[in-house]
Amino acid sequence: MPKRSELYETNVPNRLDRLPWSRFHWLVVFALGIAWILDGLEVTVVGSLSGALSDSPTLHLTGSQIGAAASAYLVGAVGGAVFFGWLTDRLGRKKLFTVTVLVYLVATIACGLSWDFWSFALFRMLTGAGIGGEYAAVNATIQELIPARRRGFTDLVINGSFWLGAAIGALGATVVLDPAIMPPEIGWRAAFIIGGVLGFIVVLLRRFLPESPRWLMTHGQPEEAEKIVGEIEARIERETGKPLPPVPPGTLTLRTDVRSWFKVGAKALVTTYRRQTWLGVTLMAAQAFCYNAVFFTYALILTRFYNVASGRVGLFLLPFAIGNFLGPLVLGRLFDTIGRRIMITATYGLSGVLMVVTGWMFVMGWLDAMQQTLAWTGIFFVASAAASSAYLTVGESFPLEVRAIAIALFYAFGTGVGGVAGPALFGALIDTGSRLSIFWGYLLGGVLMVVAAVVAGFLAANAERRSLEDIAPPLSAVGR
Numbered sequence: 403m404p405k406r407s408e409l410y411e412t413n414v415p416n417r418l419d420r421l422p423w424s425r426f427h428w429l430v431v432f433a434l435g436i437a438w439i440l441d442g443l444e445v446t447v448v449g450s451l452s453g454a455l456s457d458s459p460t461l462h463l464t465g466s467q468i469g470a471a472a473s474a475y476l477v478g479a480v481g482g483a484v485f486f487g488w489l490t491d492r493l494g495r496k497k498l499f500t501v502t503v504l505v506y507l508v509a510t511i512a513c514g515l516s517w518d519f520w521s522f523a524l525f526r527m528l529t530g531a532g533i534g535g536e537y538a539a540v541n542a543t544i545q546e547l548i549p550a551r552r553r554g555f556t557d558l559v560i561n562g563s564f565w566l567g568a569a570i571g572a573l574g575a576t577v578v579l580d581p582a583i584m585p586p587e588i589g590w591r592a593a594f595i596i597g598g599v600l601g602f603i604v605v606l607l608r609r610f611l612p613e614s615p616r617w618l619m620t621h622g623q624p625e626e627a628e629k630i631v632g633e634i635e636a637r638i639e640r641e642t643g644k645p646l647p648p649v650p651p652g653t654l655t656l657r658t659d660v661r662s663w664f665k666v667g668a669k670a671l672v673t674t675y676r677r678q679t680w681l682g683v684t685l686m687a688a689q690a691f692c693y694n695a696v697f698f699t700y701a702l703i704l705t706r707f708y709n710v711a712s713g714r715v716g717l718f719l720l721p722f723a724i725g726n727f728l729g730p731l732v733l734g735r736l737f738d739t740i741g742r743r744i745m746i747t748a749t750y751g752l753s754g755v756l757m758v759v760t761g762w763m764f765v766m767g768w769l770d771a772m773q774q775t776l777a778w779t780g781i782f783f784v785a786s787a788a789a790s791s792a793y794l795t796v797g798e799s800f801p802l803e804v805r806a807i808a809i810a811l812f813y814a815f816g817t818g819v820g821g822v823a824g825p826a827l828f829g830a831l832i833d834t835g836s837r838l839s840i841f842w843g844y845l846l847g848g849v850l851m852v853v854a855a856v857v858a859g860f861l862a863a864n865a866e867r868r869s870l871e872d873i874a875p876p877l878s879a880v881g882r
Contacts, residue, residue, distance in 0.1 A: 408657055408658055409655055409656070409657060409658070409880060410619070410624040410655070410656045410657075410658045411653050411654070411655050411656075412619050412624060412627070412628075412653060412654050412656060413649055413652065413653045413654075414615050414616065414619050414627055414628070414631055414654075415616065415654065415869050415870065415871045416649050416650045416651075416652055416653075416869070417631050417635065417649050418546075418547070418549065418615065418616070418631065418634075419549050419550040419551070419650075419869055420549070420646070420647050420648075420649060420650060421549055421634070421635070421638055421646065421647075422638065422642055422644075422646070422647070423549070423552065424637075424638040424641045424642055425641050426634060426637055426638055426641065427547075427548060427549075427552075427556075429607070429610065429611070430543075430544065430547050430548065430611060431544075431548075431556060431559075431560060432607065433604065433607035433608050433610070433611055434499065434540045434543060434544055434560065434608070434611070435540075435544075435559075435560035435563050436563075436603075436604050436607070437503060437506075437533075437536045437540055437604060438540075438560060438561060438562075438563045438564045438567065439563050439564070439566050439567035439570070440506070440567060440597065440600060440601065440604070441533050441536070441564055441567060442563070442564035442565055442566065442567025442568035442569075442570075442571060442723070443567035443568070443570050443571040443597060444510065444529070444533070444567070444571070444597055445568065445571070455468060455522075455590060458587055458590065459587065460516075460517060460518075460587065461516060461517075461518065461519060461522060463519055463522070467519045467523075470519075470523060471519070471522055471523045471526045472526075474523040474524070474526045474527040474530070475526045475527060475529060475530040476530060476817060476818075477527055477530065478526070478527035478528060478529065478530025478531040478534065479530035479531065479533055479534035479814075479817055480530075480534060480814040480817050480818055481531055481534065482502070482505070482530060482531030482532060482533070482534030482535040483534035483535060483537055483538055483810040483811075483813045483814045483817070484534075484807075484810050484811065484814050485531075485535070486498055486501070486502050486531075486534065486535025486538055486539060486810070487535070487537075487538030487539075487806045487807040487808075487809060487810025487811070487813075488806075488807050488810070489501075490535075490538050490539045490542060490806035490807070490810075491542075491667075491803060491804055491805065491806045491807050494613055494614070494617055494618075494621070495539055495542055495543040495546070495613060495614040495617050495806070496543075496608075496611065496612070496613040496614070498535065498538075498539040498806075499536065499539040499540055499543060499608060499611075500605065500608055501535070502532050502533075502535035502536045502539055503532065503536065503601055503604050503605055503608070504532075504601075504605060505528060505529075505531060505532035505535065506529055506532030506533055506536070506598075506601055507532075507598045507599075507600075507601025507602060507604075507605070508528075508598070509525050509526075509528035509529040509531075509532060509598075510525075510529050510594050510595075510597045510598035510601065511594065511595050511598030511599070512525040512528070512598075513525040513526060513529060513594040514590075514591040514592070514593070514594030514595040514598070515591070515595075534810070534813065534814070534817070535810075537793070537809060537810065537813045538806040538807070538809045538810035538813065539806060540560075541557070541561075541793055541797050541806075541809050542614070542617075542797060542805045542806040542809060543611075543614055544556060544557055544560060544797075545557060545794075545797045545798065545805070545870060546614040546615075546616040546617065546802070546805075546870065547614060550867050550868055550869050550870070551738060551867045552738060553738070553794075553798075554734065554737035554738040554742065554791075554794060554865075554866060555734040555735045555737065555738050556734075557790070557793065557794040557797070558730035558733075558734035558737060558787060558790040558791060558794060559730050559731055559734050559790075561730065561789075561790035561793050561794075562726065562727050562729060562730030562731065562734075562786050562787070562790050563727065564726075565723045565724070565725075565726035565727040565786065566723070566727045568719070568723040568726070569719075569720055569723035569724055569727070573720070612630045612633070612634065613626075613630060615627040615628075615630045615631045615634075616802055616870070617802065618630065619654075619656060620656060620802050620803050620876050620877075620878045621803075622658045624656075624658060654871060654876070654879055655879065655880040656876060656878045656879055656880065657878045657880060658878075666803075666877055667800075667801065667803055667804030667807070667808075667877060668804070670800075670801065670804070670877065671800070671804070671808065671811075675799065675800055675801075675874070677861050678799035678800060678861070678863075678874075680857070680861065681795065681799070681857060681858065681861040681862060682792070682795065682796045682799065682808070682812045683812065683815060684853070684854045684857045684858075685746070685750070685791075685792035685795060685796075685854050685857075685858065686792050686796070686812045686813070686815055686816035686819075687815065687816060687819045687850070687854075688750065688850040688851050688853065688854035689750075689785070689788060689789035689792050689816070689851070689854070690789075690816035690817065690819050690824065691819055691824045691846075691847055691850055692753070692754075692757065692785060692789075692824075692847040692848075692850060692851050693782075693785065693789055693824075694824040696778060696782075696828075696847070700715070700718075700719065700722070700778075701715045702832050703774070703832065703840075704718055704771055704774075704775075706832065706835075707837070708770065708771035708774065709771075710771050718771065718772075718775045721775060721776070721779050722775060722778055722779050722782065724779075725778075725779035725780065725782055725783040725786070726779075726782045726783070726786040727786070728783060729782065729783040729784060729785070729786035729787045730786055730787045730790045732783075733745070733749065733784070733787040734787065734790075737787075737791060737794070737866065738866050738867060739866070741864055741866045742791070742794075742795070742798075742862055742863065742864060742865045742866050743858065743859065743862040743863070743864055745787075745791065746788065746791050746795065746855075746858040746862050747855045747856075747858045747859040747862070748855075749784050749785070749787045749788035749791065750788045750851050750852070750854045750855035750858060751851070751852055751855035751856075752784050753781055753782070753784040753785035753788055753851050754847075754848040754849065754850070754851030754852035754854075754855065755848065755852065756777075756780065756781045756784065756848075757781055757785075757844055757847050757848035757851065758844065758845055758848035758849075760774075760777040760778070760781060760844070761840070761841045761843075761844025761845060761848065762841065763777065764837060764840070764841065764844070765837045765838055765840075765841045767837070785851070788851070792812075792816070793809065793813070795862065795865075796808055796809050796812045797809055798863070798865045798870060798873050798874070799863065799865075799873065799874055800874050801874045801875065801876050801877045802870065802871070802874075802876045802877075803876060803877045803878060804877070824847075827843055827846075828840070828843050831843045
């Protein structure tokens, strides 16, 4: 038992969770969530720029080099998630959600200044590292600053906003690649540079966000945690013009003599939190395979089986992206009302069944290009909420001291499975030219989603409207 002087009693979580929604929370959502919009814009624009990168007199990338650059981005995302996730738990949320966006914006601008394949691949890898780090730092911060009663909806919408960026990217690509507006060699460079410049706006917005009081209270800085919560309370009281609700009873007793819980936390992931680890792995792997298998082969299906011109693929991507964003927006509140377990099970199960049904309709030739796109849009209206709930579940399921690295590890695993296995398998199936062969891939994706639904039905926690510390007590809590 630590000495009494090394203990700290706090009601910081209760004070944060009882706060009314305010402009402060909107600032948190916008300043942190805009990274997902940039990620969606980045991925979509780069996919649309493939032709311009190949035709560039400077780069003149081959098909294999474009694929290698995409792989470099994924390698960077996985490495960045793990490295920056570890630093986020060790050094703090604010430092790292600033550093990661700086890495992203500098690397993205550098992509627009590339002079050969190797420079382009290196800068794409660094861009991926920044984005991968964002997933850990931003998800952890969102969950720790947003009141418990709205945490599910907020987290789902922010993760789903990737697709808002994808829709903007699909439209933006048609502008920068229009030779009537600017020469192609300037157009693709401008696309990267503009994306990097937008990152500067994110940095400026994030200057006004505080460090997570929850992180401070578990890393030996209780006085700073109390100070920041007091500032947030005073700010919200000014914004609403009303007195704040009373603080619910209950306190946490925490140790203040330990700054790094990494080793203890790593052990907890495979012992105390073994069930949550299995759940996180299953949810992440299923949604990653399902998503990437369709998204990264989207253009090939349209061009090879429906004879859609490559220049028009972006127009088909637009309704798909909008459906993906609307799913979390419409269904997100149900995760806070009906509950996590029911909604995770329902969204995973339904999207899996719809994937199989749509795959069979594709085999039978019952769909044209537009109908196929509408079918995918319907599937991923549901699947988008399911995929976003995977990040929500992982963030909620583990102690505060290792929350960011847990998010990073599961993100890295999902990215590895979805970014490598999914597209590789579906690419090989598409090369056969057989609709039936492709159906087996859809069937696998659908079955994985249904399996994840069953696992969630048994293992998912009823985390709705509950304090994070109630779901997974801090490692530093005494008597937990």
